[in-house]
Amino acid sequence: MLDIKFLRQNLDQVRRKLAERGQTIDLEQFSALDARRRNLLQEVETLRNERNTVSKEIGDRKKRKADAADLIARMGEVSARIKNLDAILEETESALEAIVMTIPNVPHDSVVRGTSSEDNPIVRTWGDLPRLAFPPRPHWELGESLGILDFTRGSKIAGARFTLYRGAGALLERAIINFMLDLHTGEHGYMEILPPFLANRESMTGTGQLPKFAEDLFKIEGLDYYLIPTAEVPVTNIHREEILNERDLPIRYVAYSPCFRAEAGSYGKDTRGLIRQHQFNKVEMVKFTTPETSYEELENLTANAEEVLRRLEIPFRTVSLCTADLGFSSAKTYDVEAWMPGQDAYREISSCSNFEDFQARRAAIRFRREATGKVEFVHTLNGSGLAAGRTTVAVLENYQRSDGSILIPKALRPYMGGREKIAPA
């Protein structure tokens, strides 16, 4: 969420910035509620002050055995008024919060203004597209004919958008996950985390999934637990309501987790194959930084994600999301898109974002500045490093051969017992 004081003082600027995202927000309503809240607060605090002072006087009188009945009667009324005002104040505050919690982050100045993903500038392209002497097949065909991906049985067990991996397919995805974790912990300086795969309402609110995007989540019936849509949720919430030491920053975590997404509203989109699933595996990088370094950290976070594809020798390009394409909590996002020959397209395989203090404010993640002793909000960042399911897709499609077999990328062979290819049984 945005800072209420900042909002109050920069209404026009915020309105303009949000318009660039294609959002219109009822900032008049915000102003009215904010003013009302402050008036009520003052009134109620004055009454509390009176009650505190007079209650002391009552105590003194009683000690002296003097009569205090008049004061007690008066304070009875004051307390009743406080109770009344408190209820109104609470209503006002939750109405105000309801607005503020649904206002998206303000895009960073370097983010290009646009109206759709068509306007996302390409910032980097890497690798030569493979020139195949045969028409490339999509991964679902390859996976089924090799007997390593079973979409039919995945549907039988759970439903649409669930897939069963078998044999070398299961091994390949596990190898990809292990390779990525080893790379980020061993060479990029991240600490590995294995988090809970369910999270509660507070955690979901802290990172911004709630209250606005409840329909995208799977919820455990009757309990306040949600299946995580990304490891970003549990890992960012590690430090919820904490004050960190400046010298411990930046903190860099990397976590494997399955991710669960309801994919409401995406009917008919990417219905075949592994691209869009209700459950998929992902390795996620999360950072907590000081405000001064967060954009530098975003650049190398993105580079860390790209490095996976470089090592796997899979062509990719990186785009910077324009204002219209930016996620709710993000101030700036790079998407890394891997080349997928079976689809003749680049497809998103990582999304790296700087949330600045947007999540930190919601989740109360702060740090104490050594120079001044003051507490400030940290900046949080995260990025996929990478989506494992889509990485499996990229490997299958880029490394396919005319006989339908798959060459294993060199970087993955140590993770697959030295195996060099996946061939039809």
Place this chain on the structure above:
RNA sequence: GGAGAGAUGGCUGAGUGGCCGAAAGCGAUCGCCUGCUAAGCGAUUGUACGCCGAUAAAAGGUGUACCGCGGGUUCGAAUCCCGCUCUCUCCGCCA
């Protein structure tokens, strides 16, 4: 699942209705002292929100709230009552 105990500041730990935002100790920071280190002495040591502050911010001042969370009793609650959450111990079950 059954039985019991507990939750207070960075930590340990007092506090059972007003003098408690909270003793004491530890730790930390600053200063003094000291050949260095240790010891000693002194001071400081939470967060949030509102208001005041010469304009924005800060310094500073002031008020309110916070003793796991939510409600209740009372003129007044860390303290009494109810509900919840979490932690610990024992039993059962289980990977």
